[in-house]
Amino acid sequence: PMLNFPDKVVDGIRILQYLLGAEECLIGIEDNKPEAILAMRQALRNQDTAEVVRIPTHYPSGGEKQLIRILTGKEVPSAGLPAQLGIICHNVGTAAAIADAVLTGRPLISRLVTTTGEGVAQPCNLEVLIGTPAGELIEQAGGYTDAASGLIYGGPMMGFRLSTDQIPITKGGNCLLLPSVAESPPPESARACIRCSRCADVCPVQLLPQQMYWYARAKELEKAQDYNLFDCIECGCCSHVCPSHIPLVHYFRYAKTESWEQEEERRRSEHAKMRHDFRLARMQRMEAERKARLRKKKEDLAKKPAKGKAAAKDPKKAAIEAAQKRVAAKKAANKNSQKNTDHLQPAQQAQIDAAEQRRQQAEPVEEAPPASGGIENDPELQEIFKQETSSHFAT
Ligand code: SF4
Ligand code: SF4
Incomplete structure (x- = not known):
């Protein structure tokens, strides 16, 4: 894009600067690309916030962290991001794509x-x-x-x-x-590592490839990570110089992929456990709520009859119960008392029988009917009435 569309790249840079509020833009171009340097400088002639910087052609100087160090002298921390230093690094292709998207509406x-x-x-x-x-x-x-x-x-x-x-x-x-x-x-067949340390000498990130290789091969991924496996930019320099032809980068890619998968698996199982715990808590809460509802219902039911017992009670039942109580009370009272009908003479008994007969033939006393139903329609009440009256006459 720098040779063919330098103006488009500059447009993209201006949009990025506006969006990010960037005060300064450094465009690093390797010194073996003089035409690109010239084209970009011409396109930038009216821009004073962006500048082309010629950098040595030294692989892998195009890597993000390496380029930032070359251009600014600042080191991006391990496992950190350039944004932590207030720096954003984009390639010129991205700048051209941004200009296309914003200025012409053409997506990537x-x-x-x-x-x-x-x-x-x-x-x-x-x-x-x-x-x-x-x-x-x-x-x-x-x-x-x-x-x-x-x-x-x-x-x-x-x-x-x-x-x-x-x-x-x-x-x-x-x-x-x-x-x-x-x-x-x-590639030649790999031989055993001879601990020559050439891989460490050429590593642009100052890692210890032979140590990472050792642990990646043994599938001790955590130990490989302790040696900053994820800072490896997979530039391949270590593999290139290794006299034992060990495909070191392949081991590092494998170790990274495996670590990501393990991390993903751990994250998935944590998520599943969280969902299980949440479900358990929800079930317990629902069970507690159900029990509370039942308890309240029981309490309400227990309270209701006590509150309106007299009003709610069936009047017929109440009359029967009252009559039964009176009969029982009278029977109890009469049990030990001496009756004046004990040891009657035949003549006296005849007199009583005659009185009883007259009483039965006499007009019945009209009583106030109960709140619902009458004694004349209720054999149960009649029986109780009979008991009560016979008990009364017996005393
Ligand atoms: S360059 Fe190869 S042989 Fe030498 S230390 Fe590194 S891995 Fe081992
Ligand atoms: S591939 Fe990784 S370990 Fe090897 S030299 Fe490049 S950055 Fe260093």
Whole structure:
């Protein structure tokens, strides 16, 4: 983009500066790209808040943390972000895409991809839609040559070998490399580490690759992380210089992926446990609420009859109970008392019988009917009445 669309890159830089409130913008360009430096300086001639800085061509100076250190002298802390230092680092492709999105409304649907190596007939830069198969780019670049020994997606140091060209170009893809055998000889078989420390000498992040390799190989991932595994930028320098041809970066990628998976698994199980605990608490709360409702219902039921007992009670039942109580009381009172009908003479008994007969023939005394129903319709009440009256006459 710097050579072909420098103005678009500058527009993107201005938008970014406005959005981020950035006071200063440094554009680092390696000193082996003089045309790009010239094009960008010309595009920036009216800008005083952005400046092109020529940096030494030294792999991997394009890495985010390395570039920040070269341009500002500041070191991004381990496991930290540049934003913690008040710095945001973007590449020029992102700046051009931002200008497209903001100024023309065109979303990020294409990438500039370099198709190069002795294995392709006409190496070139192609702007292709994201999702285009790698094979179509190679076709556009004149197709395969007899020297092609493989296909690498990405740069020579950090790229991935592809087993087929029917792989789509993704948003992060920037290079398709078709090297010859001379450019990328097949990897030799790995031998044991001889502790030469060459890997540590070349590491741009000052890590100890041999230690990380040791623990990654033993699947002791936590110990590998103790050696700042996640600060590794996978630049491949250590693998490149290793005299034992140990594919160190592969071990580090494996250890990182495995650590992420373990972390994800731990996070998932924590989430599941949290959901289980929450469900348990919810069930307990619902059970407690149900019991409280039942208890309240019982209490309400227990209170209701006590409150309106007299009013709520069936008047017929009340009359029966009262009569039964009176009968029982009278029976109890009469039990031990001497009756004047004991030891009657036959004549006296005859007199009583005659009186009883007269009483039965006499008009019944009209009594006030109970609140609901009458004694004449209720055999139970009549029986009680009979008992009560016979008991009365017996005394
Ligand atoms: S460069 Fe290779 S052999 Fe030497 S210490 Fe590192 S891993 Fe071991
Ligand atoms: S790939 Fe090797 S050299 Fe590069 S950062 Fe990681 S450990 Fe260091």
